[in-house]
Amino acid sequence: MSPMKVRADDVRSLFSHAMSKMYRAEVPQYGTLIDLVTDVNTATLSNDPELERALWRNGELDRLGVERHGAIRLGTPEELFTIRRVFAVLGMHPVGYYDLSVAGVPVHSTAFRPVEDEALRRNPFRVFTSVLRLELIEDEALRKQAAHILSGRQIFTSRALELVTLFEAEGGLDQPEAEEFVREVLEIFRWHNDATVTLATYNKLHAAHRLIADVVSFPGPHINHLTPRTLDIDAVQVGMPKRGITPKAVIEGPPRRKCPILLRQTSFKALEEPIQFKAKDDGSVEGSHTARFGEIEQRGVALTPKGRKLYDKLLASARRKVQVGAAGTNAGAYETQLAETFKEFPDSWSALREQGLAYFRYTPTREGLSYVAQERTLPSFDELVARSYLHFDPIIYEDFLPVSAAGIFQSNLGTDEHQNYGEHSNREAFEQGLGVKVADEFDLYAKAQQDSIDDALAQMSKAAGKTQ
Ligand code: OOG
Ligand code: NI
Numbered sequence: 001m002s003p004m005k006v007r008a009d010d011v012r013s014l015f016s017h018a019m020s021k022m023y024r025a026e027v028p029q030y031g032t033l034i035d036l037v038t039d040v041n042t043a044t045l046s047n048d049p050e051l052e053r054a055l056w057r058n059g060e061l062d063r064l065g066v067e068r069h070g071a072i073r074l075g076t077p078e079e080l081f082t083i084r085r086v087f088a089v090l091g092m093h094p095v096g097y098y099d100l101s102v103a104g105v106p107v108h109s110t111a112f113r114p115v116e117d118e119a120l121r122r123n124p125f126r127v128f129t130s131v132l133r134l135e136l137i138e139d140e141a142l143r144k145q146a147a148h149i150l151s152g153r154q155i156f157t158s159r160a161l162e163l164v165t166l167f168e169a170e171g172g173l174d175q176p177e178a179e180e181f182v183r184e185v186l187e188i189f190r191w192h193n194d195a196t197v198t199l200a201t202y203n204k205l206h207a208a209h210r211l212i213a214d215v216v217s218f219p220g221p222h223i224n225h226l227t228p229r230t231l232d233i234d235a236v237q238v239g240m241p242k243r244g245i246t247p248k249a250v251i252e253g254p255p256r257r258k259c260p261i262l263l264r265q266t267s268f269k270a271l272e273e274p275i276q277f278k279a280k281d282d283g284s285v286e287g288s289h290t291a292r293f294g295e296i297e298q299r300g301v302a303l304t305p306k307g308r309k310l311y312d313k314l315l316a317s318a319r320r321k322v323q324v325g326a327a328g329t330n331a332g333a334y335e336t337q338l339a340e341t342f343k344e345f346p347d348s349w350s351a352l353r354e355q356g357l358a359y360f361r362y363t364p365t366r367e368g369l370s371y372v373a374q375e376r377t378l379p380s381f382d383e384l385v386a387r388s389y390l391h392f393d394p395i396i397y398e399d400f401l402p403v404s405a406a407g408i409f410q411s412n413l414g415t416d417e418h419q420n421y422g423e424h425s426n427r428e429a430f431e432q433g434l435g436v437k438v439a440d441e442f443d444l445y446a447k448a449q450q451d452s453i454d455d456a457l458a459q460m461s462k463a464a465g466k467t468q
Contacts, residue, residue: 259352265295
């Protein structure tokens with residue numbers, strides 16, 4: 001790549017910044033949410049200087065306010081194929097496969113995200129990307145009609161496609177091209193208050209599933225939420241109503257813990273927005289649509305397959321015992337049950353590490369390096385950790401959780417809409433549309449952990465005067 005090319009991380013920063021600006025302008029409640037999150041983060045930091053130092057050490061402090069993720073819903077495998085090429089320009093690659101049909105949502109999804117540690121540090125923005133599974137529409141005539149409507153739309157501007165091709169040919173874009181690319185890409189995600197269908201068609205699609213109407217009735221895949229990071233999600237949940245925002249009934253994911261695991265999320269309800277629907281004689285008729293909302297997230301340590309299995313088991317058990325209704329009934333009982341059930345999940349970094357439940361990044365301590373230099377010997381890995389000659393920090397979970405994602409979708413469907421799709425997940429079809437296989441998130445975390453171990457041990461052997 002020539003030195004004139006802009007690094008993908010910087011194009012992604014331009015992009016996430018532009019998206020944030022657009023969304024704040026279009027969804028004022030989102031601006032209010034951001035203000036609340038900023039206030040909560042400031043208060044949390046001033047009460048916890050240790051946390052502030054840790055964030056500063058990790059270079060996270062100045063990026064605390066930047067959005068962590070957004071979400072879109074696509075209509076066809078062809079759109080998925082092209083969006084992969086678009087996101088590649090932004091240094092975002094598909095990680096993980098999420099089948100939401102098991103939760104009654106007729107989509108399957110991946111997350112386009114930066115993969116390398118350094119890229120995540122520079123700008124962590126990712127996009128949860130779903131594709132409609134038309135085969136799950138039972139009514140054959142409606143299925144055909146939806147497919148026909150989708151086949152007639154082009155969600156990418158021709159200039160965006162030219163710039164993607166240029167990027168692929170040259171391995172990068174220069175600054176003016178990168179800026180133009182971001183402007184063009186913004187068009188893909190913009191809200192359209194004019195539908196491509198009549199109100200009658202919209203209603204039919206809506207009756208099949210609200211998400212089907214959301215995807216099929218519009219010229220493009222509007223970004224449906226953006227999500228900043230909070231340091232105290234419980235405080236934001238409590239603070240929302242005080243600022244006139246209605247939160248979903250419960251926080252998705254694990255309960256509050258001393259050692260946060262995976263991902264906790266909550267959102268505010270989607271807004272009802274006016275839409276012009278097509279009418280005969282080229283006129284239009286006014287209706288409305290709800291799709292756009294705001295979300296917040298708080299992330300914890302990434303779990304190993306063993307840890308994840310335990311998480312899934314405990315979550316399923318809590319959800320079996322207490323079900324939260326659409327209107328939020330039982331929310332308090334659910335939270336109590338969740339906390340109770342998760343007592344079985346070890347809540348200290350050492351226990352999580354020793355039991356192989358979570359991933360950690362290892363670094364040699366100063367004492368460790370001087371010990372091995374003095375003794376000219378390298379103790380075993382376990383001994384190094386036991387004597388605090390190797391320090392370990394949690395590796396943060398960068399992905400999503402299907403049950404939580406379904407909860408976020410559901411809370412924005414208004415009613416307790418819950419179809420039972422008998423279909424199995426269809427990862428092959430998803431990857432075929434995408435044009436590549438999605439990366440396995442566990443492989444990525446395991447590699448980050450192993451790389452840190454190799455690096456730490458190499459430093460230690462060097463200090464011990466050994467060549468490895
Ligand atoms: C995506 C919902 C999933 C998350 O954070 O889990 C999601 C959507 O509503 O399109 O964004
Ligand atoms: Ni989200």
